[in-house]
Amino acid sequence: MTLPQLRAPLALLVAVQAVVSGSSLVVEIVAGRMLAPYVGMSLYTWTSIIAVVLAGFSVGHWWGGHVAERPARQALVYTGWVLLAAAVTTGCALVLLRLAGGPVLAGVEHPVASIVILTVCVFFLPSVFAGVPAPVLTQIAVATRASRSGRALGAMFAAGAVGAIAGTVLAGFLFIPRLGTAITLAIVTMVYIASAGLLLLMARPVQRPGLPLLVAGLAVAMSTVTLTRLSYCTLESRYFCIKVLDVSADPASPVRRLVLDHLSHGTSSRDQPRLMFSEFTAMIDEIGRGRMGAKPFSTFFIGGGTYSVPRAWADRGTGPIKVAEIDPDVTAIAIRDFWVAADQFEILHEDARRALLSRPGQRYDVIVGDAFGDIAVPAHLVTREFFTLVRDRLSDDGVFLMNVVDFPERLEALGAITATLQSVFPSVEIWTTQQPPVAGEQRVFVLAAGSHPTPFSTIVADAPEPTRFAALADSFVQRLIERGPAPVLTDDYAPIDRLLAGNLWGG
Known part of the structure; x- marks a missing residue:
């Protein structure tokens, strides 16, 4: 299939670029809330998150540059599969964090080192996969519009920036405070699946369509497990993962502890308000x-x-x-x-x-x-x-x-x-x-x-x-x-x- 035969309108390429970029930034913002119950929220937490995510994007962009050299149809199919991988790794992020959190915190003495290791374990691969589409989509946009390649290039760069802004705003002001971490990750997983499906449709015909559906089903299954089994917080607010623990020695005289992110912020007794x-x-x-x-x-x-x-x-x-x-x-x-x-x-x-x-x-x-x-x-x-x-x-x-x-x-x-x-x-x-x-x-x-x-x-x-x-x-x-x-x-x-x-x- 030659480039002009691809069903790849510039507007559609721009939209996919913006959506994928925005989704990757949502995951970056959510990463802070996900790590907070394990290692707290500090300068070191955000430094690790930003550095690891940017490193992932860099590797993904480099990888995507190599993919972009392939024939356009092959590049789109390859990128569709990469986005399915992004969906799977995003869908299982909370599961992986739950599995890795305990061993890393128990085995690594230095809190800063544990922050870096956990961030790499959970968020490096989703960032790598999310970084691949940008050079591929940009190459196709430019190649299919040779007479206006500069405009196409500018539109793709602008779409990435606008998507990143939208993802950051949506994560901070809407998704996390109103929907919580698990639902937010599930939404991003679905967005990656939909974007992958769109790229595969652009490159029709798709060989063995059942296989992409199987991978997409795996991502959905991991998101479902996250939503139903891995709720850590009693409540997710705009600032904290809030958890209430019952630490009563006598059920008839309740005592409760408040945990904000990973730290105890107070314990109170119902019957002894003056007891510290x-x-x-x-x-x-x-x-x-x-x-x-x-x-x-x-x-x-x-x-x-x-x-x-x-x-x-x-x-x-x-x-x-x-x-x-x-x-x-x-x-x-x-x-x-x-x-x-x-x-x-x-x-x-x-x-x-x-x-x-x-x-x-x-x-x-x-x-x-x-x-x-x-x-x-x-x-x-x-x-x-x-x-x-x-x-x-x-x-x-x-x-x-x-x-x-x-x-x-x-x-x-x-x-x-x-x-x-x-x-x-x-x-x-x-x-x-x-x-x-x-x-x-x-x-x-x-x-x-x-x-x-x-x-x-x-x-x-x-x-x-x-x-x-x-x-x-x-x-x-x-x-x-x-x-x-x-x-x-x-x-x-x-x-x-x-x-x-x-x-x-x-x-």
Whole structure:
């Protein structure tokens, strides 16, 4: 079959190019949500995803360039088969992630390495297959319109870019928040199958048509398994994969844990609202109330989660409480599954920094920040500019409490945040458990910053078992700052991921 005999209108080639490009970008965006329950969402997660997907596209484009040198009909048939392979690998992506996730996380010590390996295992091949059609379709478009080859070439490049934009927008604003990961992948799988069928029809007659249908059926079957058997999240929101776990020792007295992506973000008991189930919430509870004494005090919480401390303080009647929780679905889950009465607080569904910045006239006695989660840290909540904003929103005797997670071997992230707080506040304390650190394990700290030090240096609190906590000596804190020397984090320079990654890689 010669080129002019192909049923390949330019508009159809442009449409296929746009659809395939858009679908590949949908998978790239979905990759972040898929990996989050296993390795969290951080700078390293997105760096790995973008690098692996682009590497896959590059290999696919190179491969497609070789395919494009074939006779047009053969090239279309070959590309149709490649798109069927893209459908199969996309349809089984969640299955493969479930199979590979456990062994990779158990066998690879470094979290960053595990992120890269999982990304390659699951998303490299779909990206390779999705990269093949572009050079093939572009070659056919240009060759069949020799008199207007420049326009054809421009149309194909534009179609790829427009498709990528549409795929990104649809994934972020429609598919993931409204349909979820599994349904989104199923849609992409169907799109790849339809595109493959269209290319095979362009190159008619198709030899042994039953075989492509068999492969397409395999892709559909994998998508069906994904939809019916591999639901990980209780709810997929715009921000998180939200999972609720029952951890009750006694079914008559329920206790539940909230997991956002792969990290626990709080545990609450229905019958004991004042009981803390983690070290950092126990420290925040005791230090905050201890510094305020018996008087009522106002509080601003950065992050809600299970609303454990806000719920405990509301139960104690400590005073007005405001919570900035960026994800309204987290709040809905807290109300539904964690016995939170929303009328006890003022809840703001917006970024905490924006919430503080947009209300300049309001002051609080206690501001609580829970910014850390493994290696996923919102950098804009650990900078000097943000801490200055916090200081300006505190009352004269107020205190800012925030948790920090770091590795005892280096403590570079803890040192940098402490140095940054010291550049803003006259008094900065580091609290932690009174027990020797364990090499290789993360340690939880709470920093207390204000105009004066805490009037006590040790506390005993249930976490949930009785645990003794203490403020580190000033001499240790000073050595921690000077050892680096620790950098002051700013909006222009906040390498918090690198400071933690140095611990992860041992250098």
